[in-house]
Amino acid sequence: MRRPYIFRDPVHGDVGFARDGFGELVRKLVDEEIFQRLRGIKQNGVLNLVFPGAEHSRFAHSLGAAHVAGRMYDAACQNSGRPADATERKFTTLAALLHDAGHGPFSHLLEEILGKNHFHHETLTSRILTDDSSPIAARLRRHDRELPERLLPFIEYKKRRHRRWYYGIVSSQLDADRLDYTARDAMMCGIVSHRFDRDRLVGSLYIWTKPSRAGEPEDRAPDEHLAVDDRARDVVESYLHALYHLYQSIYLHHTARAASWLLNAALRRARDLAISDSVQRDRLFPAGGMRDPLWALIEDGNRVPLIEYMRLDEAHVWGLVQRWRGADDPTLRDLCERLKQRRFLKAIDVSTSDFEKLTKLQDVAKSRVKAALPGLDPTYYVRLDQIGRENYKPYRWGREDSGADPILLISKDGVTRPLEEEARGKSMLDLLESRFMMQRIIVPEEVREHLPPDLLKD
Incomplete structure (x- = not known):
């Protein structure tokens, strides 16, 4: 008896891969140094400095996403009466496993510093999948010469020449990535109030084939999408609520x-x-x-x-x-001392969105830093932190690439509609139309009491 490869996971229990050719490929990919590197990259950057349990890594998340992706593929095929295709399932699971392979340290922090045009983790992921210098690309090609290029469309939206329903399992508004990290991050941060029935959501997935239009070539690949049984729309709502509250209470x-x-x-x-x-x-x-x-x-x-x-x-x-901490430069030395001694800057909510008032507030803060911390460069101690997030991105009609595939609901008659067209109560309406904006000023503790109170929230 050949026992499967088992990874014990706190979220999903046993994450297993059979000891066949595919399972052996997964094991060897996981053991590659460039993938093992993800053990040293936390899922949520410096969140562990606030939530002590948030020590989990992108390594664990990647294994969890691969597990969820396989379950999503199996459920959609079974519910749709379609035999599972071993090759499609392999592509989907591998893409989910490797989707974060190019991530840098501290979540997206380095992208903020260097600029996404100079460094973006998805570009590095694509390189890790395809570059001749990549041990993962070499491993994939030894298994199947075309495998790296077959995985790229899962990572890069623009590489998708056809709409394959299983692409949405790896990258969409309802994908394995989100279904893993919503559960994992909440568990590791000790948040118990923002949960949803993940098993029911996965078990309600279907494959929907968009009817062909007149004049389309008969040999054209079908336009297929992942859809959710409309009887599970309450779970979709709970999922979006959980995502919204995780951003409010953890990520931001x-x-x-x-x-x-x-x-x-x-x-x-x-x-x-x-x-x-x-x-x-x-x-x-x-x-x-x-x-x-x-x-x-x-x-x-x-x-x-x-x-x-x-x-x-x-x-x-x-x-x-x-x-x-021993640098010659006093500003760098002080910033590092603050980090290691947990003397963080303070994020204070701002009561205005007026550009001139915000500029004035920033200038006042810098002048206060200059007076309170002589010899230090105030540029590195003051930031207007403006964050906006759209909780759900509805379909933009008439655009081939809307930038976000909608979550589709499917009825027992096979009729689909985007989630935003669902007849719903006020709770769902608020959720779909919500775009929250947070505005804060980040300053040292030494100057917070000297900022204009009329521009700050109580």
Whole structure:
């Protein structure tokens, strides 16, 4: 008897892969150094500095997403009376497993610092899947020469020449990624109030084939979508509510945002010093025979050699922060001391959205920092933190690529409609039309009492 490969997971229980050719591929992919690197990258950046249990990694999340993706594929096929295709299921599971392979340390923080045009984790993921220098790409090609290119459409929307329903399992508004992290993040952060029936939601999935239009070639690939049984619309509503409240209570928590900005400021200060002075660069990013991997990413962005990128994890960055506590530059030294001593900046809600008033508030804050913290550069201590999020993106009619596929509900007669067209009560209406905007100013504790009170919320 050949027992399956089992990963014990706190969210899903046993995550298993049969000891066949595919299971062996999964095991070898997981063991590759560039995938093991995800053990050193937390799922939620510095959220563990606020929620002590949030120590879980993108490694665990990736395994969980692969497990959920396989379940979603099986349920949709079974409910639709369609035999499961082993190749399609393999593509879907592998894409979910590898969807975060290119992530940098601290969630999206490095993308904020370097700019998404210079560095974006999805670009690195695509490179890890396809580059000749990538051990994962080599492993995939040994299994199936065309496999890397077959996985790209799951990651890059623009690579989708046909609408395959299973693409939505990996990337959509109701995908394996979200179904895993909503449960995992809530559990690890100790949040018990924002839950939904994930099993029922997965068990209510169907495949819907869009009827062909007159004049279309008969050999054209069918336009297929993932859909949810309309009897489970209450679970969809609970899912969207959970997602909304997780952003409100966890991801955008005021202390988490302030801690993230403090780390952001320290990394930007080190980068700015290194760019302006080669002597400083050698001190701040010592080579030790090879380029420092963080400096390699700063310099090369999306073109960074993968052999250097695979050395970059959060432990390496924290090691640099510890080193910078002894830096010559007083601003960098102070920012790093604050991080290690947990003397975070403070995120304060702002009562206005008027541009002139916000600019005035920022200028006042910088002047207060300059007076209270002489010798330090106030640019790195003040930020207007403006965050907007659309809870659900409805279908934009008439656009081939709306930027977000809608969540489709399907009736017993096979008729589908986007979720936003569902006859619903006020709760669902509010949820679908909600776009919340948070406006805060982030400043040191030393100056918070000296800001104009009329521009701050009580």
